[in-house]
Amino acid sequence: MTGSPGREQVSRVLQQHGALMVLAALVIVGSVAFDSFATAGNAASVLVSSSFTAIIAVGMTFVIISGGIDLSVGSLFVFGGVLAAYGSQYGLFVALALPLAACGLVGLLQGLLIARTGMAPFIVTLAGLLGVRGLMLAFSDEGATTYLVEDSAFARLGQGGVFGLTWPVYITALLAVAAMVLLQRTAFGQNVYAVGGNEQGAALMGVPVARTKVYVYLMSGLLAGLAGVLNAARLSSGVTILGIGLELDVIAAVVIGGTLLTGGAGGITGTIAGVLLLGVIQSLINQVGNLTSAFQQVVSGLFLALVVVAQRLLGRAQRLG
Amino acid sequence: MSQSAAPVLEARQISKRFPGVRALDGVSLALFPGEVHALVGENGAGKSTLIKVFTGVHRPDAGELIYDGSPVAFGTPLDAQRAGISTIYQEVNLVPMMSVARNLMLGREPRGRLGVIDTAGMYGEAERILAGYGVVTDVRRPLRTLGMGAQQMVALARAVAVDARVVIMDEPTSSLEPREVETLFSVIRKLRDDGIAVVYVSHRLDELYEVCDRVTVLRDGRVAHTGPLAGLERLKLIALMLGRDLDEVRTGGLTRFSRDRHRTGDRDGAQPAVQAVGLTRRQALRGVDVSVWPGEVVGLGGLLGAGRSETAKGIVGALPLDAGRVLVAGLPLRTGSTTAAIRAGVSLLPEDRKAEGIIPALSVRENIALAALPSLSRAGVVSDAKIDKVVEVFMHRLRIKAASPHQPVQELSGGNQQKVLLARWLAIRPKVLLLDEPTRGIDVGAKAEVQALVDELAEEGLGVLLISSDLEELVEGADRILVLREGAVVGELSGDDVTEDKIMASIAERGAESDG
Known part of the structure; x- marks a missing residue:
């Protein structure tokens, strides 16, 4: 009684690769419509500006597949950046290790609270969002102190590169591939899907549910911190006003990429496509010229709504199949 | 049925209390290698609790669990599973959105180079295992696209494939077709011949008599009877489960129509x-x-x-x-x-009362009144007095056993939940x-x-x-x-x-x- 496998398969492919298809279509349309769109320079600028969101989105994908949410990533991003700039006066190692340790610790604490006490991820990470931003502000005298990057090796990490692309783009690509392998080809990845798909069932099948959740939030915290570090290196300073509402952009990108907000399904490819899609929309709107960036948010919002409706319909098609 | 051997798993004087309920009260049960042991009883008799003690979900308050000759205390289902006690549950407890193969192999995926999962090997292995259970399907499909019977077979294959010495089956046939039941039975007999102890829980007497060697009857958290099943008259078994006089059951017939x-x-x-x-x-x-x-x-x-x-x-x-x-x-x-x-x-009392019927956290009263609210209110304002009356009438007439009309429905037994649902529909005079x-x-x-x-x-x-x-x-x-x-x-x-x-x-x- 499972019905036509063809239709079921089509809807599954759409679910997983819909964002990629729309991305390809937009790139083609943009190339035809605007001379200055399909240039190496523009492509590089889209990739560079998307890479920081993408790093955070990779962590968020794990969190959402596991059935959770992480609202603290925007705050961790800016916290990581400020700590990195501060740490850079003591050299490259401290500039990297200090923010990663701090953000990892926050992620770990959030994970422990969620996994061990059964508190709702939304609330725990909302507390993280507020608390970490407060911590960052306290650290920087209400944002009055801006830390400049003093170590040039660290600055090169964000600004240098090869073949017209900066190092963060390559780091993002490496991380994405590693995350794909982790998600698809390791027991940990399988556990993430199982926990998000049926937590009770997963526990009965012997999946270490709590441990899996802790790792997922730890990872998300680390990656948000890393994105902040790289961004600080790019800007040569720890800017305290960044990252407000960034967690929502990241969640939007992950969902547009086909990961179900209810958990249990999704993937890294889709997330990367979702991040790039939002980047390309922004770039296209810049090409039009007389539209403000506010318009970009309207389009992104509409697009997100469209994706959620489409997922709902596709989900129904798969069930009825 | 080589029962001369020592029991593989034994419960000794196990007791377990939950708030307000004594779920198990000094229950002892010995499971021998190579036997199919029926575990029967009314709802609330303690079957589920006993199973959960065996599988490490619950820890007993008193008594001990002897596995393979030595006392054990399983902390988690994983501990029990690693030790060789596998369970398949009434409602298939797998992950619907993951593929058939990944469900089957979760936790013991074959590894290839660099320690990553060997996907091709995993699919091949899954196909091979499932073929042994009469399930031929594309193992890369999401589990939920399979029929319930096939899903149950995947759960069974999973439970057995982990080198189990004890397999516990909680109403495994409730969603199977007769053909699939036959397949299941042949698997059970094969397990028995391999020296595995099988605990079989079912409400279906035909099945018990077809596949089980011995039976333990639980009633109100105690063992009411243990012994060979062959030779135990059906009516006698029902009488034991109900705790009623045999003659009373005989005159009453098997159903109450x-x-x-x-x-x-x-x-x-x-x-x-x-x-x-x-x-x-x-x-x-x-x-x-x-x-x-x-x-x-x-x-x-x-x-x-x-x-x-x-x-x-x-x-x-x-x-x-x-x-x-x-x-x-x-x-x-x-x-x-x-x-x-x-x-x-025209009202429908649906099959799946958990998913389609009761609203667990609401009270008995609210659940009963739900559908009838329009007729119990004037200008959109609900009359409490009218509701109380209707609820009282139906709780009495349907003999709904609840502490009060304000008790959450989720705390009632399955039978009483069903009666609450019936009351809900009867309240609107269909x-x-x-x-x-x-x-x-x-x-x-x-x-x-x-x-x-x-x-x-x-x-x-x-x-x-x-x-x-x-x-x-x-x-x-x-x-x-x-x-x-x-x-x-x-x-x-x-x-x-x-x-x-x-x-x-x-x-x-x-x-x-x-x-x-």
């Missing part, structure tokens, strides 16, 4: 209470005609997947129809709208009641009460459509039976023709599946 099943319904010139014509739905229904007259119980017979639930859902508008219409007392009903059906007096498996998964006592109630309601002029997988219940409960097969009515039985043999014959008649 009245023996008089020759009501023909009130047909004098009137219209059928509900009449469905040509219900059609892609892959589920192929032109089903059903009519129920006031005061009669019409049974729907057939195998799982024959379209019984779909027919009922189609009538009340819970399943979108491709074609067909429904008349209530001669007037056409807007299809596809459950609200219209309820207004017209003309036709569609009952989908009204006694599935509820204990024998509550079952009898629900059956008696169905009888009573029909006597009062209600039209009832009864769906049941329990042939005995169908035969004793229904005045007339329509047999469905593959989404079409293939036979109609009434009067003296309403027998189990004739239903089975009708199912088998043109059935390709009858060989299975």
